[in-house]
Amino acid sequence: MEQNKITEVKSKLVIIGGSAGSLEVLLQILPHLHVDVPPIVVILHRRTDSESPLIDVLEMRTKLRVKEVEEKEPVKQGWIYVAPANYHVLFEHDQTFALDDSEKVNHSRPSIDVGFQSAAEVYRDGVTGILLSGANADGTEGFRKIQEHGGVTIAQNPETAEISYMPAQAIHHHTADRVADAEGIVAIINSL
Amino acid sequence: MEIEITEEDLAVILNDVLDIHGYDFTSYARASLTRRINRLIMLDKFPSVAEFRYKIRSDEFYLKRFVEEITVNVTEMFRDPQFYKVLREEVIPTIATKPFIRIWHAGCASGEEVYSMAILMHQANLLHKTLIYATDINPDVIDTAQRGIYPSAILPLSQENYLQTGGHGDLNGYYTAKYDHIIFNEELRKKIIFATHNLVSDSSFNEFQLILCRNVLIYFDKNLQNKVFHLFDQSLEDLGYLALGAKETLKFSGISSKYRQLGKERIWSKIK
């Protein structure tokens, strides 16, 4: 009985999308996250020539471990995974990562919509999606997919975003369940 | 509401494609394949999965479109310039001593990386004794690659990448521009053999000093990756090189003990 219960526990995943101005918010959020939060996947639009310094920058701000997503690796608790430049991040049903270099979506690869949608299909109502600052509408459609599968979507409060367009789009299209500033986002993730 | 195929739908579709048409996609990584099929169903406006499935079973021409559309054919010239820089500076000088050089691009898509390679070989004064085999599962992209005609719009990025590989001057001398297109010179094209080749079902066809298979294996499951690594191993001369995409590795494969990685690059040399 007890055993059964444990295997029935739903896997959770936090997936964060951001574009221009999002790194700063992320750096405000990370230091306050507890080590027992669900696996976190970060999809940021970034210039293609930047290599791994992003990993180093994030690593200095968190107690969690940080790495770039590798194809076929299992998604594990205790880690923050960063989408590599030039690849979409997808999830397989066995909760491993897949990478895909197909066409850009919303002029972006990695695309936040693509990552959100795939996360929703695999983790269903276990997904918490977070959309930060940005000048692009990427993420709004992915939010809709997360909602359709029973997950929760949180947009950064556009008033606190360096570039409000991205979270504002999600709010405008009614795909954000909640609106929160960095502090609120920390509280939500820590409560998962 | 868009159609999203289930895992069962996918299995049925892949079995049909294999049984009826002999194309085996059953060992492809599921997440990407599912996304490609959903996209195709949407693009071609199928009202249901059943109708899509019927079309695939019954229409030989549509199957051709299926293969063209579910494979990801994105590519560019000198993609990952740093990679080409290492080819230029470390790999090519090593294979230069061979009397005759054979190179295989497996999964070359529309051929941009093949012409990039031919240009590097030309600049190393090796093209005259080089033969490049360029293969892909998708006949449509092989056709494009063989013609060597591309929209001029690819030039700015190609040129920018080229300079970052340590190349000098510009690419002007390698093509002729007509209207909004360019065509690569005969001098390059005559050194390349284009053919369809399916890494899942076709066997080794020669021995090479250098095999490039970039951004193809990410679409395969682990077993198929391993099988293809063995195919490459059989097709590589001793001390030959295998080059993979920026996110692919030989590390966990059955042949890894026979290979040594070139620093941090996704290039391995066969040491035994």
Ligand SMILES: C[S@@+](CC[C@H](N)C(=O)[O-])C[C@H]1O[C@@H](n2cnc3c(N)ncnc32)[C@H](O)[C@@H]1O
């Ligand atoms: C993303 S493209 C990579 C192109 C190029 N190598 C590059 O890195 O830019 C992947 C290519 O692999 C080809 N491919 C997929 N499955 C294959 C198979 N079973 N055998 C041979 N080629 C395959 C696709 O048709 C596609 O052209």
